[in-house]
Amino acid sequence: MSNPANVFVVGLNDFNRERLARLRGAEGLRFHGVIDPERVYDTEVFDIAAMLDEATARLEAFEGSIDAIVGYMDFPVSTMLPILCERFGTRTTSLASLLKCEHKYWSRRVQQEVVPEHIPAFTAFDPFDDDALTRIGEAGLYIPFFVKPIKSSGSRLGFLIDSPETFYRAIEQLRDQIGLIADPFNTVLEQARLPAGVAGVDGGFCLAEEVIGGWQCTVEGYVFEGEVVSYGIVDSLRYPGVLSFFHYRYPSGLPDYVQAKMRELTQTVMTHIGYDNAAFNVEYFWDEVRERIWLLEINTRISQSHCDLFEKVDGVSHQQVTVDLALGRRPDMPSRQGAFPLAAKFFYRVFFRDARVTRVPTVEEIAALKAEFPGSAIELQVAEGQRLSSLPEQDSYSYALAHVWLGADDVEQLHARYDSLAARLFFGFDEIDG
Known part of the structure; x- marks a missing residue:
């Protein structure tokens, strides 16, 4: 043995x-x-x-x-x-192929070389440049546009700019916080050889992009010895009228032809980048009105948020892919062998500027909910006495108090189960800044 x-x-x-x-x-x-x-x-x-x-x-x-x-x-x-x-x-x-995905400006330039019609207009800028807004306009981008750091984590420090005032408010936050990721990211960039057009754009820069939108989803995939494989598409659905995510849902509800096109684009881009023997996921928008697919960004990993979804629907977490690839094996990823036809991860959120948490659901309350909803998982993200502003990895508009994973037979049952469960997640707050 x-x-x-x-x-x-x-x-x-x-x-x-x-x-x-x-x-x-x-x-x-x-x-x-x-x-x-x-x-x-x-x-x-x-x-x-x-x-x-x-x-x-x-x-x-x-x-x-x-x-x-x-x-x-x-x-x-x-x-x-x-x-x-x-x-x-x-x-x-x-490392070079990874940075072609994670350095957002370099990634956009590489994507533009092979799928330009699926890439928004973009430009890099220095948030410490007092004339940054003027320079963005000189590059052909005008309000409204979206701003995010060259290297970010999650949705942190991402801003929709709809006026000069919102731009300058965003600049204040960027100047105050961008160094938390920029400095360590620059440590990594020092170990890579960047092309001439990218070398001057380090982790302290930001990307301004044309506003894109639509039905958002994530193509989970891998490359094994040069072969690009997309094995699942997960929908990313937002709260109405805001940028904050409401839930991730698998399998995708997108039309089959849209999913097929996204897989084709994924193969083209990942092959061009030279990415190999590792997992990835690519985020897209489908603009149904204009019948257009936009490539949002590339992540050089599986999504941990999707692990339970794949386990519920396919029978095993897609961590299988990462482990098999690292061991030099073709991934042994099953399909539709799980306990549920449909699964989702929900984000239980509050839309405060800040507050102090005075109560969280008890261990007994969570155990009772998990017993009532078979297959569910609930992970609290806050503790009693904690200030919401101290939570790491939050978007710029809300705070996720809990993550809830559920399986169901169909979309209607999925939402009914979440609504019933969420109504019994009891949090308390004071010192609320709404």
Whole structure:
């Protein structure tokens, strides 16, 4: 009997460990943590150099074989993986191909080379330039437009600009907070060779883009030895009238021909980038009115938010894809072998500017809800006494108090179950700034 393979997971937490244990072939694997999860999940201060040193020391001290190094998070985990994998001879895509996805300006330029009709107008700008708004206009972009950092995490520091006043309010926040990601991202950029047109645009810059919209979705996929495979499309549905996400739903409800076109675009772009032997997901909009597909952005990982959805519908978390690729295997990802035809992750939100949390649902209340709704999962994102403004990784318009995963037979049943469950999630607040 062969020895089990050792798989090292950057930021391994209980959420990942439980699902990893249920993967196909998990009995032949041993999962080990690299870098404590609170270092990458529960902070907004990322000392990448120190984390790389810590991970290297832990791996070098391991007495067995190092067969794979994986991660399931966006920045900083995603950007550290190619560096660690190169140091220890394990499989993943190259740092250059990863940055062609994660450096938003470089990524737009690369996308524009092969699918220009699916890319919005865009330009890079320095948020510390007092004439930034004028320069954006000189580049051919006019209000309204969307602004986000060259490297961001989630929806953080993304702003819809609909007036000069909203631009300058956004600039204040960007100047105050962009360094939290810009500085560590620049540490990674120093290890890469950027093309001439991109080299001067570091992590302290922002991207201004033409406003695009429509039905948003995510194509989850991977590249194995040059072959691009898209294995699932997840819809991203927002609260009415705002930019905040309401829920992710799988499988997608988009028309088949739209899904087929998105898969085709994904294959074209990922092949052109040279991405290989790693998972990814690509976010799109389908503008139904203008019958146009827009490519929003590329992420160099699976979405953790979708793990439970794939497990409910297909029978196993798509962490399967990441582990198999890292071990040099074609992913053994099943299809429609789960307990539910449909699944979703809901974001229970409040739309305050700030507040102090005075009550959260009790352990007993959550246990009762989970018993009443089989297959459900509820994860609180706040604690009693916490200020909402202290929550990491929030969008610019709301706060997610809880994540709720549910399965159902159809859309109507899904929403009925969520409405019933959400009505019994009791939070309390004071010092509310609405």
